[in-house]
Amino acid sequence: MKTRAIRVHEAGGPEVLKTDEIELKEPGEGEAIVRHTAIGVNLIDIYHRTATAGQYALPRPATLGVEAAGVVEAIGAGVDNVTVGDRVAYWMLPGAYSAKRVAPAWRLVKIPDGVSDQAAAAVMLKGGTAFYLLHDIWKVKKGDNVLVHTAAGGVGRLMSQWAKHLGATVIGTVGSPEKVKAAQAAGCAHVVVLKDQDFEAEARKFTGGAGVDVVYDSIGADTFDKSLGSIRPLGMLVSVGQASGPVPPLDISKLAQKGSIFLSKPTLATFVAKREGIVRLAEGVFAGLKEGAITAEIGMTAPLAEVADVHRALEGRKTTGSIVLIP
Known part of the structure; x- marks a missing residue:
C-alpha cells in the first residue's frame, strides 16, 4: 500500500520539504493504521526540519509532524484500546505529515463526541x-x-x-x-x-x-x-x-x-513516555475544553501540499492561534 508523505532528506529551509510516495506496511502487533483527517503544525516541526544534530535531529529521510487526528482503518494483533472506525488523535510521534501512517496503538487516544478532528489536531499537543x-x-x-x-x-x-x-x-x-x-x-x-x-x-x-x-x-x-x-x-x-x-x-x-x-x-516527551501520561494529559485537555478553560482556535488551515508556505509563515511569526493541515 502506498501513501503520500512530506519528508526531508536533508536539513534546511522550507524548500527541503518534499512530497514522497512511500510504502505503508500492514500493522503489526500493537499497531494501527490511521487515516489522517487533520494534522497539527508546531514549532518543533521546524526544529526537526532544520536540526543537523542534537535533541531535535531525526534520522533522514524523515516524515515531519508530530500531531494529528484521524480514523483507525486497521489494527494489528493485541490492540484493545482502539478499534476500526474510531476517531483518534496522537501527539509527540513523528510522521504526521502524511495521508496515512502506522502508529503504535498505545499512543492513540479516542476523540470524544463534541470535539472535531480539526480541533483535536489543533489543541492536543499545545493543550497537553x-x-x-x-x-x-x-x-x-x-x-x-x-x-x-x-x-x-x-x-x-x-x-x-x-x-x-x-x-x-x-x-x-x-x-x-x-x-x-x-x-x-x-x-x-x-x-x-x-x-x-x-x-x-x-x-x-x-x-x-x-x-x-x-x-x-x-x-x-x-x-x-x-x-x-x-x-x-x-x-x-x-x-x-x-x-x-x-x-x-x-x-x-x-x-x-x-x-x-x-x-x-x-x-x-517526558510526560507522554508512558500510556498513563498520555491518558492523563488527554483527559486534562478534553476537560479544559469542556469547562471552557481553553478553546481550540484555529488561525490557519491549508492543504498538506502547501506545508512549505505554512512553515514560512510560522517562522516569520505571521500566524496566530493553531495551524492545521488537511491531507
Missing part, C-alpha cells in the same frame, strides 16, 4: 503542553503573576487562557501590534509588543517592582536574560522553546544573583 506546564512544572494558582511569551501563538494563547482560568494575572508578549488584540482575547491583562517595548521593565512596572512568579519562555536566545530579570526571588523561569535560537551556555550563579531563581527545561 499547557496542561503540564501550568499544573506540574509550576502549579499556577489564584493570585499568581505569570508572564507568557508569544501569547498570541498556539501554545501561548492556550496557556494565557488556562492561567487566567486558574486565577492568575497574565502578562503576555507578542511580536507585533497586530497581535495585541489576540493576546488580550486570550486573557492577558497586559500585553507587551517585543519590538517596541522592554518586557522586563513592563513586567516589573506591572507588578509594582516585585517581578512575576513565573515566566514561560518559548523564544529562547533573544529573551532569556530579560526573562530572568522579570522574575521575583524564588520564582521560576521555564524554558519551553527556542524560536530565536538556543540559549547560550549559562553560568548558574546568575540564578543566585537574580534571587535564587528556579530554572526548568521540560519536554512534553
Whole structure:
C-alpha cells in the first residue's frame, strides 16, 4: 500500500520539504493504521526540519509532524484500546505529515463526541503542553503573576487562557501590534509588543517592582536574560522553546544573583513516555475544553501540499492561534 508523505532528506529551509510516495506496511502487533483527517503544525516541526544534530535531529529521510487526528482503518494483533472506525488523535510521534501512517496503538487516544478532528489536531499537543506546564512544572494558582511569551501563538494563547482560568494575572508578549488584540482575547491583562517595548521593565512596572512568579519562555536566545530579570526571588523561569535560537551556555550563579531563581527545561516527551501520561494529559485537555478553560482556535488551515508556505509563515511569526493541515 502506498501513501503520500512530506519528508526531508536533508536539513534546511522550507524548500527541503518534499512530497514522497512511500510504502505503508500492514500493522503489526500493537499497531494501527490511521487515516489522517487533520494534522497539527508546531514549532518543533521546524526544529526537526532544520536540526543537523542534537535533541531535535531525526534520522533522514524523515516524515515531519508530530500531531494529528484521524480514523483507525486497521489494527494489528493485541490492540484493545482502539478499534476500526474510531476517531483518534496522537501527539509527540513523528510522521504526521502524511495521508496515512502506522502508529503504535498505545499512543492513540479516542476523540470524544463534541470535539472535531480539526480541533483535536489543533489543541492536543499545545493543550497537553499547557496542561503540564501550568499544573506540574509550576502549579499556577489564584493570585499568581505569570508572564507568557508569544501569547498570541498556539501554545501561548492556550496557556494565557488556562492561567487566567486558574486565577492568575497574565502578562503576555507578542511580536507585533497586530497581535495585541489576540493576546488580550486570550486573557492577558497586559500585553507587551517585543519590538517596541522592554518586557522586563513592563513586567516589573506591572507588578509594582516585585517581578512575576513565573515566566514561560518559548523564544529562547533573544529573551532569556530579560526573562530572568522579570522574575521575583524564588520564582521560576521555564524554558519551553527556542524560536530565536538556543540559549547560550549559562553560568548558574546568575540564578543566585537574580534571587535564587528556579530554572526548568521540560519536554512534553517526558510526560507522554508512558500510556498513563498520555491518558492523563488527554483527559486534562478534553476537560479544559469542556469547562471552557481553553478553546481550540484555529488561525490557519491549508492543504498538506502547501506545508512549505505554512512553515514560512510560522517562522516569520505571521500566524496566530493553531495551524492545521488537511491531507
